[in-house]
Amino acid sequence: MARMNMIQAINSALDITMGRDPNVLVFGEDVGYFGGVFRCTAGLQKKYGKTRCFDTPISEGGLLGAAVGMGVYGLRPVAEIQFADYIYPAFDQLVSELARLRHRSAGEFTAPVTVRSPCGGGIFGGQTHSQSPEGVFTHVCGLKTVMPSNPFDAKGLLIAAIEDDDPVVFFEPKRIYNGPFDGHHDKPLQPWATHPMGEVPDDYYSIPLGKANVVREGKDCTILAYGTMVHVALAGTEEAHVDAEVIDLRTLLPLDIDTIVQSVQKTGRCLILHEATKTSGFGAELMSLVQEHCFWHLEAPIVRVTGWDTPYPHAFEWHYFPGPKRLVKALQTLMEN
Amino acid sequence: MARMNMIQAINSALDITMGRDPNVLVFGEDVGYFGGVFRCTAGLQKKYGKTRCFDTPISEGGLLGAAVGMGVYGLRPVAEIQFADYIYPAFDQLVSELARLRHRSAGEFTAPVTVRSPCGGGIFGGQTHSQSPEGVFTHVCGLKTVMPSNPFDAKGLLIAAIEDDDPVVFFEPKRIYNGPFDGHHDKPLQPWATHPMGEVPDDYYSIPLGKANVVREGKDCTILAYGTMVHVALAGTEEAHVDAEVIDLRTLLPLDIDTIVQSVQKTGRCLILHEATKTSGFGAELMSLVQEHCFWHLEAPIVRVTGWDTPYPHAFEWHYFPGPKRLVKALQTLMEN
Amino acid sequence: MSETTPARLRLHIPEPKSRPGETPDFSDIRVPDAGILNRPPVDTPDEHMQDFAFGLIRVLDENHRAVGDWNPRLSADTLRAGLRYMLLTRVFDDAMQRCQRQGKTSFYMKCTGEEAVAVAQAMAHDNDDMFFPSYRQQGLLVARDWPLVDLMCQIFNNPRDRTRGRQLPVLYSARDANFFSISGNLGTQYPQAVGWAMASAYKHDSRIAAAWVGDGTTAEADFHHALTFATVYQAPVILNVVNNQWAISSYQGIAGGEQSTFASRALGYGLPGLRVDGNDFLAVYAATLWAAERARTNAGPTLIEHFTYRAAAHSTSDDPSGYRPADEEKSWPLGDPIERLKNHLIAIGEWSEEQHEALGVELRAKVKADLKEAESFGTLGTLPDEPRSMFDDVFKDLPWHLVEQRDEMEKL
Amino acid sequence: MSETTPARLRLHIPEPKSRPGETPDFSDIRVPDAGILNRPPVDTPDEHMQDFAFGLIRVLDENHRAVGDWNPRLSADTLRAGLRYMLLTRVFDDAMQRCQRQGKTSFYMKCTGEEAVAVAQAMAHDNDDMFFPSYRQQGLLVARDWPLVDLMCQIFNNPRDRTRGRQLPVLYSARDANFFSISGNLGTQYPQAVGWAMASAYKHDSRIAAAWVGDGTTAEADFHHALTFATVYQAPVILNVVNNQWAISSYQGIAGGEQSTFASRALGYGLPGLRVDGNDFLAVYAATLWAAERARTNAGPTLIEHFTYRAAAHSTSDDPSGYRPADEEKSWPLGDPIERLKNHLIAIGEWSEEQHEALGVELRAKVKADLKEAESFGTLGTLPDEPRSMFDDVFKDLPWHLVEQRDEMEKL
Numbered sequence A, B: 001m002a003r004m005n006m007i008q009a010i011n012s013a014l015d016i017t018m019g020r021d022p023n024v025l026v027f028g029e030d031v032g033y034f035g036g037v038f039r040c041t042a043g044l045q046k047k048y049g050k051t052r053c054f055d056t057p058i059s060e061g062g063l064l065g066a067a068v069g070m071g072v073y074g075l076r077p078v079a080e081i082q083f084a085d086y087i088y089p090a091f092d093q094l095v096s097e098l099a100r101l102r103h104r105s106a107g108e109f110t111a112p113v114t115v116r117s118p119c120g121g122g123i124f125g126g127q128t129h130s131q132s133p134e135g136v137f138t139h140v141c142g143l144k145t146v147m148p149s150n151p152f153d154a155k156g157l158l159i160a161a162i163e164d165d166d167p168v169v170f171f172e173p174k175r176i177y178n179g180p181f182d183g184h185h186d187k188p189l190q191p192w193a194t195h196p197m198g199e200v201p202d203d204y205y206s207i208p209l210g211k212a213n214v215v216r217e218g219k220d221c222t223i224l225a226y227g228t229m230v231h232v233a234l235a236g237t238e239e240a241h242v243d244a245e246v247i248d249l250r251t252l253l254p255l256d257i258d259t260i261v262q263s264v265q266k267t268g269r270c271l272i273l274h275e276a277t278k279t280s281g282f283g284a285e286l287m288s289l290v291q292e293h294c295f296w297h298l299e300a301p302i303v304r305v306t307g308w309d310t311p312y313p314h315a316f317e318w319h320y321f322p323g324p325k326r327l328v329k330a331l332q333t334l335m336e337n
Numbered sequence C, D: 001m002s003e004t005t006p007a008r009l010r011l012h013i014p015e016p017k018s019r020p021g022e023t024p025d026f027s028d029i030r031v032p033d034a035g036i037l038n039r040p041p042v043d044t045p046d047e048h049m050q051d052f053a054f055g056l057i058r059v060l061d062e063n064h065r066a067v068g069d070w071n072p073r074l075s076a077d078t079l080r081a082g083l084r085y086m087l088l089t090r091v092f093d094d095a096m097q098r099c100q101r102q103g104k105t106s107f108y109m110k111c112t113g114e115e116a117v118a119v120a121q122a123m124a125h126d127n128d129d130m131f132f133p134s135y136r137q138q139g140l141l142v143a144r145d146w147p148l149v150d151l152m153c154q155i156f157n158n159p160r161d162r163t164r165g166r167q168l169p170v171l172y173s174a175r176d177a178n179f180f181s182i183s184g185n186l187g188t189q190y191p192q193a194v195g196w197a198m199a200s201a202y203k204h205d206s207r208i209a210a211a212w213v214g215d216g217t218t219a220e221a222d223f224h225h226a227l228t229f230a231t232v233y234q235a236p237v238i239l240n241v242v243n244n245q246w247a248i249s250s251y252q253g254i255a256g257g258e259q260s261t262f263a264s265r266a267l268g269y270g271l272p273g274l275r276v277d278g279n280d281f282l283a284v285y286a287a288t289l290w291a292a293e294r295a296r297t298n299a300g301p302t303l304i305e306h307f308t309y310r311a312a313a314h315s316t317s318d319d320p321s322g323y324r325p326a327d328e329e330k331s332w333p334l335g336d337p338i339e340r341l342k343n344h345l346i347a348i349g350e351w352s353e354e355q356h357e358a359l360g361v362e363l364r365a366k367v368k369a370d371l372k373e374a375e376s377f378g379t380l381g382t383l384p385d386e387p388r389s390m391f392d393d394v395f396k397d398l399p400w401h402l403v404e405q406r407d408e409m410e411k412l
């Protein structure tokens, strides 16, 4: 057991899969010699050589297109999109090609590509370094979408994603790269070293995609969260003195519906928490599924706590970020009803 | 009053706005001399000249980027994306630029661009000529999203969209270009000429964005639909012998929430119908809003009837298309509950 | 401050020289003599490759002789094989077009007039080279002896359709022919081919990749992506632009062909661009051999512009009389690829009108027989499979929500 | 079948000549003498523009003299103005970098070593020409006499920030300076500039547009989109590529600069590409005048590659010692733009070390005073506005759901 922050855990996942499988290639903007602007690929070029971990031109569409072709050849490319905000230039290759190839060719051609990308705000990145576009990808048939909330999960889920024969979009909440963040931006940063989920085995293990994790058991209500928001959920729960069951979805698609339904049928109340903008965000799908599966168990309307429907403003980051204060208030409404 | 099909109505809207405002330019792939693969821009180049209605290179990203620049200059560009399936190469210019410009520049720069694009299936187009991506755009702050269901609305809404100072994505369900379609593909096509909504004034009028239309009053339940599905909703209602209130949303964002809430609070039951794939489709947002606003009035779970979560298969079009048969069954479940 | 006096700016909109009602006008097309260009070494630095990007590589001259440095000196058997494949492709196209008119398929696209491109290139490549085609390279499959019955079944979406009715007809997939699944989205295969070639190079393999787009598609982002990645990583790939003068109703000037050639796009990336008479079987064959040798010897990628003409409609949904003069194709200065190769074979005494006649009869009979067989498995309307099959292959394994939806569909 | 014997393919990965710990090595950069290239008419057909895309337009020679056909023959006052703007830009950069270290702003980006590009170009343009910059052309605003206090307030996101704290610092907007809102997404402004220029041409206006991207950004789709639309519609636009050798940690070879020049990209589109010594104020000024005259006379667009060097870190979040030799900038063969113009002015007897010294003192004092004023309105942490303001400008008018969300926020 070692202590790793999320960057080290991701680096370890890449290192281990590259070591086990010569078909795993890692590339993206600044990922080669430099090791990535967030250092997730540090040391990999030195260890595995220039043709296994390298820089690409600043062309998200091009690097995704090339990744699809490499996948078709038989490799397992792991492509980094430097910021999730910059995944849009690659959108056509992602949704029209990568996601559809297996289906349109009836399985003749497939591309097991993993797309890694840091997402989310809380780092003073302004509107073009803070977005959480995960919801859009859950609307695209043929893609799996993952977002870990801690180093242990990040490593296990990334290894599973790379080994998965379907394309996976793997979002990394950059705000928690170095430590958990519960939304109290005025508090000093807690390093992962002091957090149980910062304990990460050095060697190989994987966490199956599609399985959620109940990070806190409770009976008053159910909170559905993922990524950074899991920590906000836990903090808000304590501060609201509500015995909430907190579920870390880990994989958004395919979704672990059973764990969700069981919990909501038990608690009768549900709150959905995400950083992405509200309208047509993934919270809408979660709310719909809970409504469809648990209608007769619901004792109060399901509640969404999300980012506002505006671009992520640089100056008003903490007014925008759905932190504990908003969560506590929402939990109170949820319980009063 | 003239009789127009949807193509003629759209052509008339373009003709009238070009006639009234020299800043309106119309362009896209094959829209110039030829008049568009669906003929929506027929005759406009001849009437207004090559520099007002012209072909663009096959570069959706390029033509959208150019449209943004034209908008910044002070023009009102109307860009056609030949098929909604091909809007993805323009995705970055749409969501990162067009949608955000006013906000990021605090109003210093704006681009009143209208993006027209035929969407939807039922025309043997296969997976790359049948998609309904509207939901994705409702998740993007700063874009308005419109989808008409008939010639009269198409003309009035398109004129409003072009005159609107915010960017508008205007989806045209190509299956109903020539006549309403209720999902009974075996029945002969009914031309718009024989349909009341095929009666379209020759001259200028506009229909405000953000206002839904109750196309059928009813008390048993509420059906939320738009585009082609409005006609399926009306057919299914008759066939299920359910007195449903059918609401044609017309504009998805901003949404006419009042009309929806009023109706559901009256009926206590709600069904949502769209052709797009289910997971994280716009139906999820509709279901969430209804759940949030009408929870205490709901007598049964809200139901979604949508396209399956697969690419649109060429051979199984009618197994994929959410037609009256599926609607009737869903209405029965909805009423039984 | 600029010293120029403010002039009134003008917006330029490119226009073809002739439109419906006018007489076809190709007077702006310069047709250099065959054989005048030399064949440089495959590792020639691109600054010395200018002439090949702006000129036109041609082998067959007015007297139907193969002349010059680029003459690939092919055996008569190879030439006859090429002629046969081209003619078979044309006969196949005509037959499938008829099927569409008869309602046996929803859609079809011919490559009439462009047969030399796909056929000569398939023959010049190794059989295990990987092809990333557009929808207009059916000749690649014909020349790789892929069963026409299989293509027909894909077109008919019948139970023998290996893609199980998933795609629009003509968007073939044929992995066993090293022929990539065709996308409906233009140009996406271009960077994919480069990625495949990068993988082949990474693996120290010897297989190279080739990709095709049309003149209109060069305007897409993926064209630039492919050229950029190809030059940066010196990928073993041949990037082909089939300039058939039209993109549905837009002539090639709308794609940027007015100010320069598509072959010349390569020069700015430090790559050689070869502009080839696309209706000259021998020229296409020779240019492809050159680019293939270049790729296989780690000398780098090549862009080839095939200068040809789309003699037929864009597709069965298109009517060219709406945007170009009637039978403009008859005035196309570079002639017809099948006629030209036939005349060459006759000129060298290796073919005759009678043999050609007989070949036509034989191939029409073959296609008729294949069609009969394919139709016996069903045409448009016969479902290729159980409807439930549409849920397969979205993912490798069906997730719960697709199982649920499949059950819902079957309970209807 | 290919006649080449299957070779083992190799994947090529470009590498800079020197990395940290090694001595800087620019031996592969050829520096032609100043003044050797002629200045062609602005409507010269692009096939005769080769030399300008592969050579290097330079005016200042080793003896600090302005030589050759491209010498714009600027007055001493103009030259002194240019020197002043460049120095002011550098002083401003240093001050803002300090502010970031002091926590007065979250982020900053310098353009040290590249000042000549933005300053000379702004001066060569008409004031009503429209600029679509990247984040490294602050010199454009300085040279248009835009108040530094306004820029500082944007950087500090204080109540005087005209963009109301919406964007990351340095992503300025300055409509009154005809300076377009800078996007965080690389390259998107390129086709937008072309569209703006098309609109200006459509309106028979006389204003032209100019856009800037870095070497790395040329790989983005929008680079190709811009060049394609510019050539097709012959838009009155100047497309600039500032090749400062680095894109964060990737050297320009990763963007495709290894096999050809960025200026040469233009040739394949039938456009002239000018490759200019970006650290030579006079050369940049002259090339810009040429391209502006070309655009304004409906002769077409131009691509200009400014060959320069990013002397500072990419941004305050970056540390170049991780990927390039320490003080590599000292070995840059084209020197420093401010030094070079200063030496030229001294050489022609229009300037002195003393005056330069005094100018430095004056500008540092000016920036200090401006900073004092800007800081008086607040720095990072002082909110630019009411939080509710973040809901403005998403749309022209607030739709109900934003009103609802705004109320929810305020009720907290």
Ligand SMILES: Cc1ncc(C[n+]2csc(CCOP(=O)(O)OP(=O)(O)O)c2C)c(N)n1
Residues within 6 Å of the ligand: B029, B058, B082, B086, B089, C136, C184, C185, C186, C213, C214, C215, C216, C217, C218, C242, C244, C246, C247, C248, C310, C314
């Ligand atoms: C991304 C995308 N945009 C638009 C289309 C619609 N479309 C199909 S074919 C075509 C014309 C292509 O012309 P070209 O590239 O010259 O190929 P050709 O048909 O001449 O072989 C267009 C615009 C598409 N399929 N994909």
Ligand SMILES: Cc1ncc(C[n+]2csc(CCOP(=O)(O)OP(=O)(O)O)c2C)c(N)n1
Residues within 6 Å of the ligand: A029, A058, A082, A086, A089, D136, D184, D185, D186, D213, D214, D215, D216, D217, D218, D242, D244, D246, D247, D248, D310, D314
């Ligand atoms: C679409 C997009 N991809 C990636 C980034 C991240 N990024 C910001 S600056 C930069 C490097 C740009 O290099 P270059 O174009 O050479 O400009 P320079 O910084 O050297 O002036 C990168 C990769 C971005 N901002 N936008």
Ligand SMILES: [Mg+2]
Residues within 6 Å of the ligand: C214, C215, C216, C242, C243, C244, C245, C246, C247, C248, C310
């Ligand atoms: Mg074409």
Ligand SMILES: [Mg+2]
Residues within 6 Å of the ligand: D214, D215, D216, D242, D243, D244, D245, D246, D247, D248, D310
């Ligand atoms: Mg750079």
